[in-house]
Amino acid sequence: MTYSSKIISDAVDALSALPSVGKKSAMRLALHLAGDSFSKKEKLIKAMEAMLNDLKICKDCFAYSDSEVCSICTNPVRDRSTVCVVENIRDLIAIEDTGTYQGLYHVLGGVISPLEGVGPENLEIDSLLARIEQLGSKELVMALSPTIDGETTIFYISRLLEAKDITISTIARGVSFGGDLEYADEFTLGRSIQSRLPYSQRQMS
């Protein structure tokens, strides 16, 4: 693409380096920003500078944080006896958005995947064990993706904790709310039948 201005062309380059932003949308964004008042560009600059200079990884749960320990780990209202294990920060945010979980989190940084050469030593598993010990956790909620690698990771961690007095739970696998039963895949539907709940119990929760 040719432009009358190298500044615009640089902006298009910078924006099209973002995931799922093609050249055309990058141009659209750049021209929008060029035509905009100060505010949007300034906000973007400040946000990028903060990410560049001030963003940290929480030393307890390994989520992004503004200080050494993140605002979830330091929140006195959160239930410190429960730790939810997630693969990455996107999943943490997805769970936070549901507003149904009040415990702490632990970001593994991936799942065990022999095919991709990811072993337990590449993940935050040692730190998870140390943290459970230190917090005296009662429950570990394994909120990993329902894949072979996710299941392997759950199995691996549960074996490590066999001797401990801690409940390990996994988030329920089943048909999604509002979904059509006939379109659910056989494996999911089979699992949701196997792990059926008494109706009374379901109403209580």
Next chain:
Amino acid sequence: MTYSSKIISDAVDALSALPSVGKKSAMRLALHLAGDSFSKKEKLIKAMEAMLNDLKICKDCFAYSDSEVCSICTNPVRDRSTVCVVENIRDLIAIEDTGTYQGLYHVLGGVISPLEGVGPENLEIDSLLARIEQLGSKELVMALSPTIDGETTIFYISRLLEAKDITISTIARGVSFGGDLEYADEFTLGRSIQSRLPYSQRQMS
């Protein structure tokens, strides 16, 4: 949405202010940038700062420019006897991308639209006439979107230039009526520039 970090949440806000970027994609972009090495954030910061501080409007053609006069207007290779009239800078870039046009441009800043209260006095029409005079242009290529407002604008400008010895052409109607110029594919747009017709000839047919 809740986040473990206000820095991330600010970045999501800044990114979701962009057109066609929703909260979910903004979060995806923010987390991508957070996890990225320096380069992408630094490039974005530099691009925004340059747009904020150094971006100018070319005093001749009214496109974005890095200096007082843009790189197209100062390019000695460009054919100075032909001026292509476009509605906005997006359309200019779309035409440049086809690589079929070697003349100069003039950005009107819109089209005459009585419904939206845009009259000739709101557009760069006076400056266009002065420029044609100064350049001694031989041809004016009207590359406006094929809409009623675009046609009105072409008609208005052609009337103003009736007494002058200048050919007024419009890009060929390969572009679909009612369509936006910037969405036309490069081949169609390129062909429609090459097969432009004198305005009088078009009226006869």
